[in-house]
Amino acid sequence: GIQVEQSPPDLILQEGANSTLRCNFSDSVNNLQWFHQNPWGQLINLFYIPSGTKQNGRLSATTVATERYSLLYISSSQTTDSGVYFCANDMRFGAGTRLTVKP
């Protein structure tokens, strides 16, 4: 079946640091999305990015469909960025990256 692998599984940063989260896919990239899950469990849409690069404030994402991976960049991290980040492709989710930003 379709495999979605995320790395790293856990990431601890100091406030103000930058980070890169990665998502690898075993199959073609069709409906790539990045989400942030808040402490109450809701999945917040960050990017819908089947290909190319998008930016939204301190966050940006790049998907290289031919190489079957996507990257999520977080710059100048804040404590409110803490939580679990998921990528998903064609209904399948990765296991997530748990980000902790310390003040």
Add this chain to the structure above:
Amino acid sequence: DAGVTQSPTHLIKTRGQQVTLRCSPKSGHDTVSWYQQALGQGPQFIFQYYEEEERQRGNFPDRFSGHQFPNYSSELNVNALLLGDSALYLCASSPNVGTGELFFGEGSRLTVL
């Protein structure tokens, strides 16, 4: 513009019982998908409904069934509940079957005792 709404938000059941969860999609969306998220794991795809039919299904037993109504809202039914069915159940809607951006509701947290 109302987003995806789910009910109930929390519920407690005992083993062997049956449960029904409900979802109303985002305005303008006609496709609904259901996910199960166990504690500490990523969401697992259960099934997707479009035009009142199940279009795709993940690796879940027949105890998990669903329905989509003419107004595009959907129900997830789970029969013969097991302790392992305790999870957050998430509903997502999208504008097109098989493609498109998913938008999630806040989920229904089920505890099976």
